[in-house]
Amino acid sequence: MLKSMDGLAEKLFWSSLLYMLKPLFRILSVGPTPNHVAFILDGNRRYAKKRNMAVGNGYRAGFMAVMSMLKYCYVLGVKYMTIYAFSIDNFKRRPEEVQYLMDLMLEKIEGLLHKESVVNQYGVRVHFVGNLKLLTEPVRVAAEKAMQATADNTNSTLLICVAYSSTDEIVHAVESSCQEKWNEIQELNANQPQNVEETKEIRELNQIIKLVDIERHMYMRLAPDPDMLIRTSGETRLSNFLLWQTTSCLLYSPKVLFPEIGLRHLIWAVLHFQRLFPHLEKKKQL
Numbered sequence: 001m002l003k004s005m006d007g008l009a010e011k012l013f014w015s016s017l018l019y020m021l022k023p024l025f026r027i028l029s030v031g032p033t034p035n036h037v038a039f040i041l042d043g044n045r046r047y048a049k050k051r052n053m054a055v056g057n058g059y060r061a062g063f064m065a066v067m068s069m070l071k072y073c074y075v076l077g078v079k080y081m082t083i084y085a086f087s088i089d090n091f092k093r094r095p096e097e098v099q100y101l102m103d104l105m106l107e108k109i110e111g112l113l114h115k116e117s118v119v120n121q122y123g124v125r126v127h128f129v130g131n132l133k134l135l136t137e138p139v140r141v142a143a144e145k146a147m148q149a150t151a152d153n154t155n156s157t158l159l160i161c162v163a164y165s166s167t168d169e170i171v172h173a174v175e176s177s178c179q180e181k182w183n184e185i186q187e188l189n190a191n192q193p194q195n196v197e198e199t200k201e202i203r204e205l206n207q208i209i210k211l212v213d214i215e216r217h218m219y220m221r222l223a224p225d226p227d228m229l230i231r232t233s234g235e236t237r238l239s240n241f242l243l244w245q246t247t248s249c250l251l252y253s254p255k256v257l258f259p260e261i262g263l264r265h266l267i268w269a270v271l272h273f274q275r276l277f278p279h280l281e282k283k284k285q286l
């Protein structure tokens with residue numbers, strides 16, 4: 001239905017829907033709300049197959065579902081939403097499919113730059129997370145523009161993981177921490193060459209890389225760890241996504257293909273979170 005609406009009608013549709021649902025959101029907000037929800041967008045190709053559509057249309061429907069989730073998360077008070085839009089392994093898909101996804105990403109990222117886009121209407125900051133140098137030049141440039149253009153939006157943050165894998169993120173963070181320490185040692189040694197003993201001591205002290213150093217170099221450093229990870233289509237694998245950040249995260253896997261995800265699934269997810277919240281908090285303290 002949304003496909004056939006023009007901009008104004010779509011805006012009206014969303015504002016009336018969200019207005020009608022306000023009492024429901026108010027009831028939900030009595031319980032704890034996850035501050036950060038991450039999504040693995042599983043089932044776009046199966047959705048296309050189920051509907052006899054081209055694979056690309058499955059991805060397009062997936063993008064529309066991302067935008068709906070962003071709006072619902074916003075009204076529910078979720079401050080950070082992260083999506084796994086393209087993994088490093090996804091580069092191994094058929095070249096036409098990779099190309100289609102890159103073109104779609106470029107089109108949608110450029111769309112985010114419009115004043116009328118969802119992110120600008122809702123005051124959402126967009127941040128791209130991953131090994132961005134692996135992207136094609138136009139996609140990388142568009143991603144950088146979108147990050148700059150939305151940098152002053154403060155209502156919530158959308159983190160889009162592209163060319164991302166968790167093991168790559170960890171390797172990058174450890175390498176950068178080592179490099180930083182090495183640079184510090186070089187600088188200290190250069191400034192105090194006369195005292196050999198002290199130099200040795202300083203070198204030893206600084207060789208210790210701490211957890212906080214690694215965390216400072218993570219691609220995901222902008223956001224707190226997710227409270228809930230939603231992976232659609234009933235799958236419970238993490239597929240190399242946010243391994244470092246999900247040590248106390250709740251995994252929820254509704255049996256729905258990603259383009260079919262709707263408000264009811266998100267509400268069930270939040271209720272599930274609220275039911276388990278006391279238990280999760282207790283576990284964090286142990």
Ligand SMILES: CC(C)=CCC/C(C)=C/CC/C(C)=C/COP(=O)(O)OP(=O)(O)O
Nearest residue numbers: 041042043044045046059062063085105108
């Ligand atoms: C700009 C922007 C945020 C774009 C996002 C577009 C989008 C929906 C990307 C999903 C990409 C992807 C590889 C999903 C995995 O589902 P799958 O294709 O593996 O589905 P399957 O499980 O049915 O095979």
